[in-house]
Amino acid sequence: MPQIDVRPLLEAANRIILGKEHSLRLALACLIARGHLLIEDIPGVGKTILAHTIAQLVGLEFQRIQFTSDLLPADILGVSIFDAEQHSFRFHPGPVFAQLILADEINRATPKTQSALLETMEEHQVTADGQTFALPSPFFVIATQNPADQIGTFPLPESQLDRFLMRIELGYPDREAERALLMGEDRRRMLERLAPVLQPQDLQALQRAADAITVSPRLIDYTQSLLAASRQSPDLRNGLSPRAGLGLLAAARAWALTDGRDYALPEDLQAVFPHVAGHRLRIAGEERPVPAETLRALIQSVKLD
Amino acid sequence: MAHPGPISASRQPCQLWLLAMSALTLAPHAPFLPAWLGMLCAGLIIVRATQLRFDRLRVPQLVVILIALATAIGVKLDFGHFFGKDPGIALLAVLLGLKLIEVRASRDVYVAVLLCLFLLLGLFFEDQSILAGVLALAGFVLALCTLLSQQDAAAPAGAQLKAAASLLFQATPLFVVLFFLFPRVPGPLWGLPSDAFSSMTGLSDTMRPGSISQLSLSEAIAFRVEFDGAPPPPAQRYWRGPVLTRFDGQVWHPVFSPVTDTPQYSVTGSGFGYRLTMEAHNRRWLFALEFPDRAPTGARFSRDNRLLLQSPLHQRARFELRSYPATATGQDEDQHRLTEALRLPANSNPRSLELARRIADDATHPKEILDRVLAEMKTLDLTYTLEPPLLGTHSVDEFLFDTRLGFCEHFAAAFVVLMRAAEVPARVVTGYQGGEINPVDGSLVVRQSDAHAWAEVWLPQRGWVRVDPTALAAPQRIESGLTAALPRDGDLRGLMRPAADLLLSIRYHWEALTNAWNQSVLGYNDEVQRDLFKELGFREPDWRLLSTLLGASAATVLLALFAWSLRRHRRGEHLDRLWQIFCRRLAHKGLARMAWEGPIDYAERAAAAFPREARTIRMIAHHYARLRYATTGKPDQGALRQFSVLIRSLRFSKKTDDDRKPAKS
Numbered sequence: 026m027p028q029i030d031v032r033p034l035l036e037a038a039n040r041i042i043l044g045k046e047h048s049l050r051l052a053l054a055c056l057i058a059r060g061h062l063l064i065e066d067i068p069g070v071g072k073t074i075l076a077h078t079i080a081q082l083v084g085l086e087f088q089r090i091q092f093t094s095d096l097l098p099a100d101i102l103g104v105s106i107f108d109a110e111q112h113s114f115r116f117h118p119g120p121v122f123a124q125l126i127l128a129d130e131i132n133r134a135t136p137k138t139q140s141a142l143l144e145t146m147e148e149h150q151v152t153a154d155g156q157t158f159a160l161p162s163p164f165f166v167i168a169t170q171n172p173a174d175q176i177g178t179f180p181l182p183e184s185q186l187d188r189f190l191m192r193i194e195l196g197y198p199d200r201e202a203e204r205a206l207l208m209g210e211d212r213r214r215m216l217e218r219l220a221p222v223l224q225p226q227d228l229q230a231l232q233r234a235a236d237a238i239t240v241s242p243r244l245i246d247y248t249q250s251l252l253a254a255s256r257q258s259p260d261l262r263n264g265l266s267p268r269a270g271l272g273l274l275a276a277a278r279a280w281a282l283t284d285g286r287d288y289a290l291p292e293d294l295q296a297v298f299p300h301v302a303g304h305r306l307r308i309a310g311e312e313r314p315v316p317a318e319t320l321r322a323l324i325q326s327v328k329l330d
Numbered sequence: 331m332a333h334p335g336p337i338s339a340s341r342q343p344c345q346l347w348l349l350a351m352s353a354l355t356l357a358p359h360a361p362f363l364p365a366w367l368g369m370l371c372a373g374l375i376i377v378r379a380t381q382l383r384f385d386r387l388r389v390p391q392l393v394v395i396l397i398a399l400a401t402a403i404g405v406k407l408d409f410g411h412f413f414g415k416d417p418g419i420a421l422l423a424v425l426l427g428l429k430l431i432e433v434r435a436s437r438d439v440y441v442a443v444l445l446c447l448f449l450l451l452g453l454f455f456e457d458q459s460i461l462a463g464v465l466a467l468a469g470f471v472l473a474l475c476t477l478l479s480q481q482d483a484a485a486p487a488g489a490q491l492k493a494a495a496s497l498l499f500q501a502t503p504l505f506v507v508l509f510f511l512f513p514r515v516p517g518p519l520w521g522l523p524s525d526a527f528s529s530m531t532g533l534s535d536t537m538r539p540g541s542i543s544q545l546s547l548s549e550a551i552a553f554r555v556e557f558d559g560a561p562p563p564p565a566q567r568y569w570r571g572p573v574l575t576r577f578d579g580q581v582w583h584p585v586f587s588p589v590t591d592t593p594q595y596s597v598t599g600s601g602f603g604y605r606l607t608m609e610a611h612n613r614r615w616l617f618a619l620e621f622p623d624r625a626p627t628g629a630r631f632s633r634d635n636r637l638l639l640q641s642p643l644h645q646r647a648r649f650e651l652r653s654y655p656a657t658a659t660g661q662d663e664d665q666h667r668l669t670e671a672l673r674l675p676a677n678s679n680p681r682s683l684e685l686a687r688r689i690a691d692d693a694t695h696p697k698e699i700l701d702r703v704l705a706e707m708k709t710l711d712l713t714y715t716l717e718p719p720l721l722g723t724h725s726v727d728e729f730l731f732d733t734r735l736g737f738c739e740h741f742a743a744a745f746v747v748l749m750r751a752a753e754v755p756a757r758v759v760t761g762y763q764g765g766e767i768n769p770v771d772g773s774l775v776v777r778q779s780d781a782h783a784w785a786e787v788w789l790p791q792r793g794w795v796r797v798d799p800t801a802l803a804a805p806q807r808i809e810s811g812l813t814a815a816l817p818r819d820g821d822l823r824g825l826m827r828p829a830a831d832l833l834l835s836i837r838y839h840w841e842a843l844t845n846a847w848n849q850s851v852l853g854y855n856d857e858v859q860r861d862l863f864k865e866l867g868f869r870e871p872d873w874r875l876l877s878t879l880l881g882a883s884a885a886t887v888l889l890a891l892f893a894w895s896l897r898r899h900r901r902g903e904h905l906d907r908l909w910q911i912f913c914r915r916l917a918h919k920g921l922a923r924m925a926w927e928g929p930i931d932y933a934e935r936a937a938a939a940f941p942r943e944a945r946t947i948r949m950i951a952h953h954y955a956r957l958r959y960a961t962t963g964k965p966d967q968g969a970l971r972q973f974s975v976l977i978r979s980l981r982f983s984k985k986t987d988d989d990r991k992p993a994k995s
Contacts, residue, residue: 241959288960291928328925330906 029231031057031283034082034222041078041215042071044202048193051300052079052167054279056228057235060190060272061146061166063304068171070195074212076127076167083228084221086161088123090142092134094177098141105154116153121145124161124225128168132178139181142166143188163228183307190272191297192304231282238278239288243330247291248273250327255302258326260319262307273301291329298324343487344479345382345433348442349375351472352430355446358465359423362456364408367420370401374427381431389431398428419452439480443473460847471498503887511880513873514856532611533760533781535572537582539721539729542760543737546716548778551609552762553617554845555774558603562619564764565808566655568784568796569617569776571761573634575670579678580725582743582758585670587633594635595793597623599656607648607848614639617761617776619653620796626650633667634757635659635794646848660793663755668788671755679726679747686751696754696789700797703748707802712736714804738800738807742783745799755788759796763808770842905965905973909954912977916947919982929955942983950976 031053038049052075055062064072073089080087090101103119120126121142128142145151146166151158168189170181186192198206206212223231248270256264265273274289276297281289299320306315353375360368381387401424409417426445433439450469453462474494479485485493532552534541553569561567574582602619616629616637626649629637674683689706693699710730718736721728726747729740736744742758749756763782765774784798801808863871913923913932921939923932933951937944953973957965 239960239962241962244959288956290930290955290959292930295926295928295931325924325926329928 029223029227029234030285031231032285035283037082037219037222038078041212041219042075043205043209044198045071045075045195048195049075050280050283051191051193051297054276054283054297055191056083056163056165057231057282058190058272058275058279059163059232060275061168061188063186063189063192064167064169064195065172065192065304066169066195070197071212072167072169072195073127073129074216075195076125077216078219079167080125081216081219082221083125083223084225085124085163085165085228087125087127088120089127089129090120091129092131092138094133094135096134096138098138101138101142102145102151102153103158114154116156116158118151118158121151122158122160124163124165126164126166128166130171131168132170132180134179136179136182139179139185142168143185146188163225163232183305186304187266187268189304190276191300193300235275235279235282237287238281240274240278241288244277244289244291244294245274247327247329248277248294251294251298251324254323254327255306258323260309261315262309265302265305269302269305273298276301295324342382343483343490344439344476347472347476347479347490348430348433348439349378349382351446351469351476352378352426352442354465354472355449355469356423356426358453358457358462359419359449362416363420363423364404366404367401367408367424370397371423371427374424374431378427378430391432394428394432398424415452415455419449419455422449422452436480439476443476446473458852460844467498471495474498500891503891504884507880507883507887509854510859510862511876511883513876513880514854514859532613532778533571533615533762535584535613537574537739537743537758537760537783538580539725539740539743540718540737542739542781542783543716543718545781546737546779550778551841552611552776552778552780553606553608554848555607555619555765555776556605556772557774561604561767561774562602562655566619567764567774568620568655568759568782569762569765570620570636570759571615571617572759573636573786574758574760575634575667576673577675577743577747579675579723584634585667589630589632589638591625591630593621593623593625593631594633595621595657595659597621597654597657599654601652601654603650603652605648605650607646607845607853608643610643610645610647612642612644614642616643616649618649618651620655621657621659622651622653624652646852648849648853658793660788661791663788663793668755671757671788672750672753674747674750679724681724681727681731682744682747683751685730686748689748690752690754693752696787699752699754700749700787700789700795703745703752704797704799704802707741707745707748707799710734712741712803714738714741714800714807736803739783741799741803742785745785745797749785749787757786759784759786763798768838768842768845770838771845773842773845775841775845904970905954905957908970908974908977909958912950912954912980915977915980929958940982943980946976946980950980 035046035050035053038053039046042049052062056079064075066072076089077087079085090096099119101119101121103117103122105114105116107113108115126142131139131142145160146164149160149162149164151160171178197203251273252265252267252270255261258264273294277289277293280293280297281287284293299317302323303315303317303320306320307313308315308319356371356375360371363371377387377389381389402421405417405420406412409420411417412421422445426442426449429438429442429445433442446469450466450473453466456462471491471494474497475487475490478490478493533545555561572584573587575585576583601623604619606616606618608616616626616639618637621635622637625631625637628641629639629649632638685706686703689702690699693702707730712730712734714737715735716737718729718740719733721733721740725740726744729736730744739758739760746756746758760781760783762776762780763784764780765776766780767773768775782800784796784800786794786796788794798808859876860871863875868875909929916923916932916936919940921936927935929951933947936947936951940947950973953969953976957969957973
C-alpha cells in the first residue's frame with residue numbers, strides 16, 4: 026500500500042471544483058502515471074481552475090501559456106540573448122521550465138509551435154543553440170482545446186494527440202454543484218488560500234508506488250483482448266498502438282492507487298480506457314473522434330473471464 | 331567430429347552431468363571387466379574430467395581410433411570371441427569412455443546417454459541385487475539430468491535432479507504395469523555361449539584336503555530355508571550334497587549313482603516342511619535336509635540318497651520339501667556299492683591302515699569298531715582349524731599323526747579311511763551343516779561357510795549311519811556353527827566375530843531385505859506370473875493375452891497420466907470454478923454477470939439487488955479480486971479454501987426470494 030494517501034488531496038480539490046470528482050481523479054491518476062493530460066471542452070467549465078488547483082495542492086511550480094496563432098516556439102522554450110558584458114549568448118528559459126504547464130487552447134497555435142511543446146513533453150528537455158537544458162521534474166502538461174471552435178484553429182493531428190496519456194472532458198456541472206458554485210466564494214480567491222497537501226517529493230513517491238502496483242497475468246490478458254478488439258473493430262480506422270497499451274496499464278495502475286489498492290482490477294482498466302483510448306482512435310471513414318458510446322461498446326464486446 | 335569447437339561455458343553443466351552419469355555407469359561394471367579394461371575406462375574418465383577443467387586438452391582423433399582398435403583386439407584375446415554378453419559389455423564400456431573424451435556436439439551427448447542406458451541394463455546380466463537396481467536407477471536419473479541440462483543449461487543442479495526424479499516418478503505406474511504384465515521367458519535371457527555360467531562359488535563334486543576350508547571363507551549365501559514350523563535343532567541340520575565314495579589317496583570322487591523317481595528309503599519319525607530357495611550354483615545338486623520324502627518337480631533321487639536336478643541350476647529357484655531327519659537308509663544296500671565303500675588305494679597312508687587293523691583286531695561287530703575308531707581319534711588330540719597345514723602324499727597319516735590340525739574334510743577323510751581299513755564300509759558326504767536363523771524374518775540362511783564334510787558308515791541291519799568326526803574335536807561346530815568352533819584368536823574376518831553385534835544386526839536386516847527382493851521381485855518368473863493370472867480368472871494365460879493386457883494397461887496408464895497432467899494444468903483455475911459457482915448462484919437469482927463485468931462492479935450491482943446479502947457479496951467479490959488480481963503467481967491454497975467456505979456461506983434470505991423465481995440451490 027502506498028504510504029501517501031491521495032484521498033485528502035482529492036477532497037481538497039473537490040472543495041474547489043464542485044461536482045467533478047471523477048475528472049479530478051482522472052487528472053490526478055494521469056499525473057501519477059507520469060502522463061500528460063488533454064482537456065477538451067468549451068471555455069468556462071473550469072479547465073484553468075483544475076490545472077491551477079492541482080499545481081497548488083501538489084506544490085508544483087505552475088506556468089500558464091496561452092496559445093495564440095502568433096505564438097512562436099521561442100516564446101515557449103526560451104531564447105538566447107547576446108550578453109554584452111560576457112560577449113556571449115545566454116539562454117533565457119521560457120515558460121516551459123516549470124513543473125506544471127497549462128497550455129491553454131493549444132489548437133490556436135500553429136503546428137510548428139504546437140510541436141515545439143509536444144516534443145518537449147516527450148523528451149523532458151529543451152535544446153537551444155546546440156545546448157540541452159533539462160526540464161524540471163516532475164513535468165506535467167495540461168493542455169486544453171476547444172472542440173467547438175473550429176475557425177482559425179489547428180486541430181492536433183493524431184500523432185500528436187498520442188503524446189497525451191489521457192483526454193478528459195469536464196462538461197457542465199450538475200444543477201446542485203452549479204448552485205453551490207454560484208452561491209459560494211470566488212474560486213480564484215479560494216485558490217490563493219489553498220495550502221499544498223503534498224510535496225513534490227510526495228508526488229514522486231506516489232509515482233513509484235503506482236509503478237509497484239501488481240498487474241496480474243490475467244489483467245495483461247484482458248488488456249491484450251481490449252487492444253485486439255480495438256484493432257479488429259470494423260467501426261475504427263485503426264486500432265490502439267502498443268504505446269497506448271502501455272499507457273492503459275500505467276493509467277490503470279495509477280487509478281488503482283487513487284482507490285487505495287496495491288493491485289489493478291479490470292474495473293480500473295475499464296475506468297481509464299475511454300480516456301486513454303478515446304483521443305487515439307478515429308471512426309472509420311470519418312475525421313471524427315470516437316464517441317463515448319463506441320468506446321463503451323468496445324469494452325462490452327470483450328469478454329472478461 | 332563434425333562440429334569442432336571448444337566446449338562453451340553454457341554447455342558445461344550438461345558435460346558434468348554426462349561425466350557423472352558415465353562414472354556411475356562404469357563403476358559397477360568394473361569388477362566384471364578384465365582389469366586392464368577397467369583401468370582403461372577409469373583413465374578415459376579422468377582424461378575427460380581433465381578436459382573439462384582445462385579447456386584446451388584435446389585427444390587427437392587418430393589416438394581415439396587406435397585405442398578403439400587396440401581394445402577390440404584386447405577383448406578378442408581376453409575373451410576369445412566377440413559374441414556373448416561379457417565381450418559385448420566390455421566393448422560398450424570402452425566405447426562410452428572414448429565417446430566421452432570426444433563429445434563436442436549435442437549429438438555426441440545423445441550417443442553417450444544411449445550407451446550409458448545400455449550399460450545400465452547390462453549390469454543386470456551380472457548382478458540382479460537391490461544394489462544393482464538402485465545403481466541403475468541412479469544412473470538413469472543422471473542420464474535424464476544430462477538430457478534435461480542439454481535443453482536448459484541454466485537451471486540449477488537441484489532443479490534438474492528434481493525434474494528427473496519427477497519424470498521417473500511419473501513413469502512408475504507404467505513400470506509397475508510392465509513388471510506384472512510383460513511376458514516372462516522361462517530361463518535366463520542371456521544364456522549365450524561359453525561365458526554364461528562361468529565360475530561360481532560352491533561345493534565341488536570332488537574333495538581334497540583344503541577344498542572345504544577354502545569355501546568356508548566365503549560369506550556368500552548358498553541357500554535360504556523357510557520352515558513351516560520350528561526348524562530342527564542345529565545338530566540335525568545336515569544338508570546333503572555330493573556323496574564321495576572313491577578315494578585315490580588324494581582326492582575323493584563320487585561313484586556313478588542311477589536316479590529314480592522315488593527314494594530308496596521309507597521315511598520315519600517327525601517331518602519338517604520347508605521351502606528352500608537355492609542360489610544358482612551351476613550344478614544339479616539340491617541340498618535337501620536329510621532325508622526328503624518325495625522329490626520336487628524337476629528333481630529325482632539318486633542311489634546315494636540325495637536329490638539331483640534334471641538340469642544344472644543356472645538361476646535362483648525355489649523348492650517345496652519335507653524332510654525326516656530320523657529316517658534310516660540303506661539297510662538293503664547292494665553288495666557292489668558296499669564293496670566300493672571299502673576300497674582303499676594301495677600304498678597309501680600305511681600308518682593309518684596299521685592303526686585301524688590294530689583297533690579292529692579283536693572287535694566282533696562293526697559297531698564296536700566304530701566306537702573304538704572314534705575313541706582312538708579322540709585320543710589323538712586333533713585340533714579343528716580353518717588353516718590346516720599343507721599335506722603331502724599320505725595325507726591321512728600326516729593329519730592323524732604329524733600335524734593333527736585339520737578342517738572337517740580332514741576329519742571325515744581320516745575317519746572313512748580308518749573305517750575302511752577296519753573293513754567297515756564308509757563314505758564321505760559333503761554338503762552344508764547348520765545355518766543361521768535370521769532374527770529379522772525368521773528364515774534360515776545357509777552360507778558357503780557352512781559347507782561341511784561328514785561320513786557315513788554302513789552297519790548291518792542299521793544301514794548307512796551318519797557319523798560326524800569333526801564333532802570329536804569341535805562339537806561346537808555342529809551345535810553352533812563355525813564361528814563358535816574356532817579358537818578366539820583364530821584368523822577370522824571381523825564379521826564372523828560375535829563382538830560385531832551391530833554389524834551382524836545390519837547384515838541380518840540386509841539379508842532379510844535381499845531375501846524379500848529375491849522372493850518377490852526376482853522370484854516373479856513365468857510360473858508365478860501364470861499362477862497370478864490364473865488366480866485372477868484367466869484360464870489359459872499365454873503371451874498373447876499378456877501382450878493384450880499389457881497394451882491395454884499401458885494405454886490406460888498413459889491416458890490417466892495425460893488426464894492428470896491436464897487436471898494439474900487446470901488446477902490454477904480452481905479459483906475460476908469457485909467464482910463461476912458464485913456467479914451461477916447469482917444468475918439463478920436473476921442477476922447474471924455481464925461477460926465484460928469486473929468482479930467489484932458486479933458485486934456492487936448484486937449488492938444493490940440483494941441488500942441483505944450485500945456484505946457477503948462484497949466480501950466474496952473483494953476476496954476474489956484479491957486472489958485473482960493481487961498476485962502474479964498461483965493463488966495460495968489456504969486462501970482458496972477460505973474463499974470456497976465464504977461462497978458456501980452465502981445464503982439468500984427468504985424475503986428476497988419472494989419477488990424472484992425460486993432458486994435451485
